[in-house]
Amino acid sequence: MSNKPITLYGHATGPNPWKVAIILEELKIPYETKYMDMGDLKKPAFEKLNPNGRVPAIEDPNTSITLGESGAIIEYLVDTYDTTHSLTYTKSPEKYQVKQWLHFQMSGQGPYFGQAAWFEKFHPEKIASARDRYKDQIKRVLQVLDKHLSSTGKEYLVGDKCTYADLSFVTWDMMVPWIFGDEAGSLEIEKNYPSYHAWNQRLMQRPSVQKIGQDKQKAMSGK
Incomplete structure (x- = not known):
C-alpha cells in the first residue's frame, strides 16, 4: 500500500475529529487536517463525504475510500x-x-456529553431538568468506567494494553471541566471515580494525546 496522506475533515472545537486524529497519531499514519466552516457541512459538496453532514470524515x-462517522x-x-495489532x-x-x-463511547459517552454541553452552553433557555439530566448522565458514564476498571483491576478497558477503545473516550473526557x-x-x-481517574491520567500521558491536545489549542486560537 502506498503512503499518501489521508485527509481528515474536522473543525477546531468538536471532540470527534480529534478522536480520529489520536488514532492517526498512534498508528503514525500520514494525514492532513482540513478545518471546515460549520456552515459548509450541510452543503452537497461535504454531504458527498458524509451524508450526515458532520465531521469527521x-x-x-x-x-480510494471516503468515510464518515468517527x-x-x-x-x-x-x-x-x-498491521501489528x-x-x-x-x-x-x-x-x-x-x-x-x-x-459504548459512541452510544453513551458522546451523545450524553454532547447534550450536556448543548444545554449548559448553547441552548437559549436554561432548562434545569435538561441540564440536571445530562450532567447526571456524565456522572453515570464515569461510574460505569470506574466500576469496570475497579472490578477487573486492570489498567485498561480490555486485556493488558491500551486499545482504540480506551483512546476513543479521551477527547470527550477533556470537555468535562468546561x-x-x-x-x-x-x-x-479523583475521590469519587479513582480507577477512572488513574486510567484517564495514563491516557493523557500518551504522546499522541499530548500532541493532539496541543494541536487543538493551536487550532482554537487560530495559529
Missing part, C-alpha cells in the same frame, strides 16, 4: 493500518470486547 487516497473511521484505520486484539473475546467499549464550569470541582473525580 476522511478521504484515503491509498484505498467510530467507523477508527475501525477502518485499525483494520487497514494497524498494537491497538487491538485479533481473537475472541478481546476483539469483541474492544468493539463493545467503542460502541461543561461543568464552576461546578467541576464538585465532581471530585
Whole structure:
C-alpha cells in the first residue's frame, strides 16, 4: 500500500475529529487536517463525504475510500493500518470486547456529553431538568468506567494494553471541566471515580494525546 496522506475533515472545537486524529497519531499514519466552516457541512459538496453532514470524515487516497462517522473511521484505520495489532486484539473475546467499549463511547459517552454541553452552553433557555439530566448522565458514564476498571483491576478497558477503545473516550473526557464550569470541582473525580481517574491520567500521558491536545489549542486560537 502506498503512503499518501489521508485527509481528515474536522473543525477546531468538536471532540470527534480529534478522536480520529489520536488514532492517526498512534498508528503514525500520514494525514492532513482540513478545518471546515460549520456552515459548509450541510452543503452537497461535504454531504458527498458524509451524508450526515458532520465531521469527521476522511478521504484515503491509498484505498480510494471516503468515510464518515468517527467510530467507523477508527475501525477502518485499525483494520487497514494497524498491521501489528498494537491497538487491538485479533481473537475472541478481546476483539469483541474492544468493539463493545467503542460502541459504548459512541452510544453513551458522546451523545450524553454532547447534550450536556448543548444545554449548559448553547441552548437559549436554561432548562434545569435538561441540564440536571445530562450532567447526571456524565456522572453515570464515569461510574460505569470506574466500576469496570475497579472490578477487573486492570489498567485498561480490555486485556493488558491500551486499545482504540480506551483512546476513543479521551477527547470527550477533556470537555468535562468546561461543561461543568464552576461546578467541576464538585465532581471530585479523583475521590469519587479513582480507577477512572488513574486510567484517564495514563491516557493523557500518551504522546499522541499530548500532541493532539496541543494541536487543538493551536487550532482554537487560530495559529
